[in-house]
Amino acid sequence: MIRFDLNPRLEGDSLPVADLPLCAVRLMKDANYPWLLLIPRQSDLVEITDLAPEDRLQLMTEIATCAETLKGITGCDKINIGALGNVVSQLHVHVIARFRSDAAWPGPVWGAAPATPYEPAAQERLVDALRARLIA
């Protein structure tokens, strides 16, 4: 069995949505943007190139699934995808639904606006909708 420890900051900033074959998918607790984190459930990963080649391809498949799911649910103007890891080194990929009206447009979301909590019912509806499509 592979040990998988989620970084405490990633865990605190997000909520569990679904487990795909490679990644844990989590929703950032930030109502400014519908924003998913994909975290491969393997230990000691920092760069995408730390994944085995076949897992890199699975990561791309899961990024595309999350992008299409977010686009389908939100009708966003653009999807932003990023793997930065300058602050939290554990490998994680951001898949973010962007709107021309959002708090950071057209800039990147990182460091742009303070996280705003979801209204609880809206958060539950979004998590349920994401889960229904991702687990289907």
Next chain:
Amino acid sequence: MIRFDLNPRLEGDSLPVADLPLCAVRLMKDANYPWLLLIPRQSDLVEITDLAPEDRLQLMTEIATCAETLKGITGCDKINIGALGNVVSQLHVHVIARFRSDAAWPGPVWGAAPATPYEPAAQERLVDALRARLIA
């Protein structure tokens, strides 16, 4: 033959390095960070999900190749990867060598510091080194 027009802003901000099977690889004219652009040579692409599924996997392979090449040449502290496209919609992927000492660390590079031209000999050395590894 597939028509492929490079967006004028992407073209003006960067220099050609190499053609991989899917993407044109270009170096951003910004000495703040060794920074590659990967642009799939197909028309009318905006999102990664506009690529056929097999081309998405090829894109991941080429991202990993560029990441390993940049890391090998520069000895950087971290690779940043991003597909944003909020300003220039033509699909392009950033693969950036980051250093703890660089102008934007630990933030993202986009919008952080004005582009600084390379000293011509340094630019030529970097392009030659990239080309030698990417075309090998």
